[in-house]
Amino acid sequence: MVAAAAPSARALNEGSDLRIVEVSKHFPTPDNPQGRTHALDRVSLSVGAAELVSLIGPSGCGKSTLLRLIAGLNVPDAGELWVGSQPITAPSAERGLVFQDPNLFPWLTVRRNIEAGLMARGVLDEKRDEVQDFMRLVGLESFARAYPHHLSGGMAQRVALARALINHPKVLLLDEPLGALDAFTRMRMQDEVLTLWEARGTTMLLVTHDIDEAIYMSARIVIMTPRPGRIEQIIEVGLPRPRQRNSPEFLRLRGNILEMLHFTGRPLSAEGGGRRAE
Amino acid sequence: MNTSSVQIKEPVSLAVPTEDPNHLALPAEAAGAAGAADVRMRVGKLLAVPVTSALALAVHGWVSRNEPSVDPRFYTIFLGGTFAIGLLAALGQVTWPGLRRWMNHMCPILAGALGLLILWEVITSGFRWLPLPYFPSPAGVLQSMVTDRNLLVESTANSLLLLLSGYLLGVAVALVTGICIGWYPLARYWGMPLLKVIGPIPATAWVPLAMVLSPSGRFSAIGLVALAVWFPVSMLTISGVANTRASYLDVARTLGANQKYLILHVAIPAAMPNIFIGLFMGLGTSFLTLIVAETVGVKSGLGWYVGWAQGWAEYGKVYGALVIMAAFFSTIMTGLFKIRDRVLVWQKGTIKW
DSSP states (O other), X not given: OOOSOXXXXXXXXXXXXXXXXXXXXXXXXXXXXEEEEEEEEEEEEEEOTTOEEEEEOSTTSSHHHXXXXXXXXXXXXXXXXXXXXEEOOSOOTTEEEEOSSOOOOTTSOHHHHHHHHHHHTTOHHHHHHHHHHHHHHTTOGGGTTOOXXXXXXXXXXXXXXXXXXXXXXXXXXXXXXXXXXXXHHHHHHHHHHHHHHHHHXXXXXXXXXXXXXXXXXXXXXXEEETTTTEEEEEEEOOOOSSOOTTSHHHHHHHHXXXXXXXXXXXXXXXXXXXXOOO | OHHHHHHHHHXXXXXXXOSOGGGGGOHHHHTTOOHHHHHHHHHHHHTHHHHHHHHHHHHHHHHHHHOTTSOOHHHHHHHHHHHHHHHHHHHHTXXXXXXHHHHHHHHHHHHHHHHHHHHHHIIIIIXXXXXXXXXXXXXXXXXXXXXXXXXXXXXXXXXXXXXXXXXXXXXXXXXXXXXXXXXXXXXXXXXXXXXXXXXXXXXXXXXXXXXXXXXSHHHHHHHHHHHHHHHHXXXXXXXXXXXXXXXXXXXXXXXTOOHHHXXXXXXHHHHXXXXXHHHXXXXXXXXXXXXXXXXXXXXXXXXXXXXHHHHTTOXXXXXXXXXXXXXXXXXXXXXXXXXXXXXXXXXXXXXXX
């Protein structure tokens, strides 16, 4: 099951493969109780252990729904989800989730936020030493006693990453984790996430709106379409790492994806380039 | 337009740095004043309490010459005490920066309080504008408080006991009710209507029932105070727990949290700001209920003392009890604020109230 693009030197191999088999999910339409929104329609996807896969597509294509199903926060109407040989039935510490909003617990200090996962599993006492390691890993040792509202967006997102990683998840689900950051912080954080990924070998699934981010980071890019949410295409990135954001191959791939998403240029008529989703 | 605003500004900044305590009510304008003015300002502030005390003593001496019937001793001692303490503090702040900061903040307001005493005395014993048995002078009130101190201390202790046991009982029950109703849909279905029907009845309306039901007045007073606290604290706990941000719960679940962790470590801390609003509201209603319950049922406590003193037309004692109530309730309120600041330290800088 192990896919391509596994980096050469890994310290750890925590990741596990992920299989999504013919998964469908409906939601009731908010304004019409009889109506149903087809969030996902028979979606199948296999992600190898330690693979980093991006999901892109316009709003409403079911990217976040798919992530919530993998996290176990929602249950599919049909189909199966597997991590390794285990079916997904409920949320678990082996599938970490990081949102666009860091969602740090505001009543806990940075250190306690990072400890939260250990505490929730009741293993804080035996694994307390690791907390320091993870704070160092994300470069926040000097902020241990700060409360979240004192942190900048980038720092808060680093805490959120550390909080998810301290449980050594087999799969890390990233729902536009860098979407709220400014462009420079975002590029730096992309490198940090890649460093974490290479060091730990965690399987990562990244939902993003940013095509550059998807190309820069992932081994494969899954392009989804809305209504009903389906996988339209899967693109192998195949560029050597570390990737150059302005290399011709990078830009060519970017152009291809834009074309697939119908964003090649401003349409002259209203019919021209498909709807621009916010 | 510009010149006119400058002209307005000028006299204000000149008026502030005087040593006359009457001008100390304008400390805000002094913030931008120059260094020399600042020092004079501070001297004025530091001496405000002894100066006002001396003024009050002078007024008292003038007034009690017309009024030999009131024994002036205690009030004179009190004002002498504030004079001495004020003077000592003004000297002590030279070596104690913490005291200086406190005095810088508190002296104007304390001097203002003393000024009110002067006004009170002038109106009552000075000009006798108010009918006497009902409106004694501050000296008369202090006199009554000191002579009746044993009963007052006992009443205060009794009130404190009733209030604290009632309040804590009410809060404990309310937290359990609130968390259950806020978290479990079944508890919400059955509990919410009950709360909505019973809760809004003022606790004091239960007095007749409480007197029938409970073996002792003391017990019924505790029950009534608890009931008064229960409703607001439950309501706000429910809204706090039920409105826990879904994403906090989602994150906690993906971190491996079980139900117990979600309630204890996510929903309750998330609800804490709301719970504290309920605690403050409950404290207000508990004061009210306590005094009413003591007046009608229990034969002790400050509420009872007020009624009893009024029965004997001893209005000095009535006001004495009111003074103690004010000090007593505001101390408890301050204590709750301190607890709030400790518990909600994570909100510091984000929320002000």
